[in-house]
């Protein structure tokens with residue numbers, strides 16, 4: 001069953017009923033000002049940091065779901081009937097029709113009731129710190145309509161954590177100011193004098209009044225479903241002192257039959273410069289000299305339209321960097337639009353803000369951000385570069401990493417600390433992806449500090465060397481890398497032991513001293529060491545190239561010796577030296593991660609182990625809804641394994657379909673030449689291909705979710721935690737670079753598709769180092785044997801880089 005459909009032409013997902021199984025959300029903003037918006041207008045906005053600079057309130061975990069948002073009420077002043085055109089927060093008031101269109105960084109919600117149609121477009125213009133709501137109201141009745149519009153936002157008192165806990169203080173601090181129809185939210189302005197929010201409307205003569213105190217607007221003990229002010233049709237013009245500041249405008253709209261009126265609302269954030277001459281300390285009012293012109297500009301309809309057109313053009317340009325035409329529509333729309341879009345959103349927001357991430361808990365992840373950039377580096381290499389420098393500057397001198405850093409300060413986050421021993425190696429893969437895409441090897445000479453300490457700068461290249469060294473300095477009893485607190489699998493906490501029966505067990509925070517080892521990190525090391533070897537070679541550091549290759553080979557040997565279980569790669573050894581992910585275990589016998597990453601590192605490709613491991617995955621882990629993380633699921637909690645066994649069977653790391661890992665298997669299958677299997681796995685978790693089972697899948701059909709419940713779960717096939725997940729980048733890499741095979745390489749663009757057997761080929765356009773490649777893949781052979789590059793034959797599959805601006809025609813022939 002579906003709740004809408006894709007509009008491929010417009011690049012929108014069209015939801016045609018409001019009661020989706022879960023709020024289906026979208027994102028506003030592209031750079032510094034962001035928000036989430038659901039298909040019923042729910043969500044919130046923030047500037048840069050969803051915890052510290054939150055503009056509006058939202059209540060997670062609420063009943064009903066998804067309450068708090070950008071709501072506009074329409075009131076029929078002749079009958080007193082009122083409703084919200086976005087359905088929420090007045091779901092009892094039935095709509096005659098409803099449609100939500102989630103587009104790229106904008107959302108349109110339109111509906112009708114009693115012959116009045118209202119359509120609201122929400123977007124945040126490029127290079128501004130504000131969002132626009134453009135409301136168009138149309139009278140489809142045969143007689144005139146006397147209407148009122150009431151806008152509404154509930155302000156958050158900036159720090160979302162404090163806002164949700166510190167009531168004894170916060171009930172006193174809220175302050176607003178209203179000048180010429182603009183509501184300024186200025187809590188914290190007394191002491192800080194540096195930031196405030198504003199909420200304005202284009203209505204001038206029709207502006208009847210405003211409200212800024214929530215309980216006055218709603219009426220005592222009433223909810224957003226029946227605000228007293230809306231019910232009565234008269235704003236109270238009250239200025240909030242403490243309690244819960246809100247912003248609401250009351251606008252009168254008279255419409256002749258067939259007439260449409262446009263009313264614009266602008267919600268934004270402003271920051272005063274530190275040495276603000278306009279606004280000297282001591283003044284209690286906000287000086288509007290700077291901000292008022294910005295507000296007025298965006299309240300103008302023509303400017304709104306221009307801003308919206310610019311936003312569309314921005315996305316045209318970004319998505320134009322790679323487009324494909326394959327025989328499969330689900331593949332096309334994911335690659336051309338939605339998967340790419342999700343990669344950029346994930347890059348911007350990391351794991352901070354979604355319907356599942358509260359915007360409070362997590363900063364930017366070291367491993368997460370490095371992987372995220374694999375999915376967007378081709379669209380905005382400059383921002384990938386910037387991100388890499390930020391991440392690398394948090395690396396410690398011993399090569400170790402803070403697990404997360406704060407987006408506002410860009411400093412390593414001490415609360416979470418370090419000891420996730422895979423972290424440093426991801427930096428090598430992130431940098432390698434950037435170099436493959438851009439060819440910009442001078443980047444490696446960029447001076448970057450360690451732990452942001454001034455004076456500690458070393459070339460980026462040295463950071464990569466220290467990343468490798470970090471692993472080599474921490475090998476365990478079998479010569480495999482120590483796992484520390486955990487590796488990629490946050491929940492495999494193998495150093496959580498208790499020496500003394502009855503004593504509390506060690507927590508993950510102090511467990512990095514143990515000797516548990518990870519086959520996953522070993523595989524990742526092989527992959528990273530080979531990348532660094534190539535990079536060293538390209539720098540002319542031949543000695544180092546040899547050393548890194550030897551280190552990779554040695555580690556691969558250790559994997560074969562101690563990490564091979566007979567039919568698949570083992571997962572780890574715990575604190576006591578007990579093997580994990582082996583036929584010897586009663587549960588948790590086979591894990592997906594080492595099967596993927598070891599093959600990606602090339603382990604087992606020459607001796608048949610890779611094929612065996614992948615067959616075991618197909619046999620034991622693959623389900624129709626995707627590949628589960630491990631089997632058999634842990635049926636009870638095991639202190640020696642930690643968080644993984646805290647999840648009920650089939651969820652999250654305990655045998656859920658952890659979608660992030662599935663593309664590793666897809667890629668591995670292409671490496672052994674099995675295009676059918678790779679593509680089959682790709683389709684199983686492709687959200688667009690799952691659209692028909694939306695009632696089972698439940699999250700948005702246009703983006704990947706972190707997890708789909710595994711076969712041990714009662715809700716097998718149900719997705720959770722959509723949007724902010726490494727799944728986005730890795731699936732993009734799997735389909736575009738390995739199945740379709742358009743893969744940036746150090747020396748050029750490789751065209752190395754490993755396609756499903758029924759496919760005749762496909763077409764693609766790819767920007768690469770400033771040139772454009774128009775690619776046609778044809779022929780029925782297994783692999784590309786030669787290329788025609790602008791008609792000239794080149795044996796093999798590597799297209800040499802053309803000068804910037806060139807348009808190159810590439811035919812890739814599979815004989």
Ligand code: BGC
Nearest residue numbers: 362489490491643652653706
């Ligand atoms: C989750 C992981 C997540 C981690 C974040 C764990 O509870 O299971 O998926 O990466 O929390 O800190």
Ligand code: NOJ
Nearest residue numbers: 365367368488489490491
């Ligand atoms: C989500 C985390 O963000 C990521 O870093 C981790 O690798 C996976 N969960 C698996 O635990």
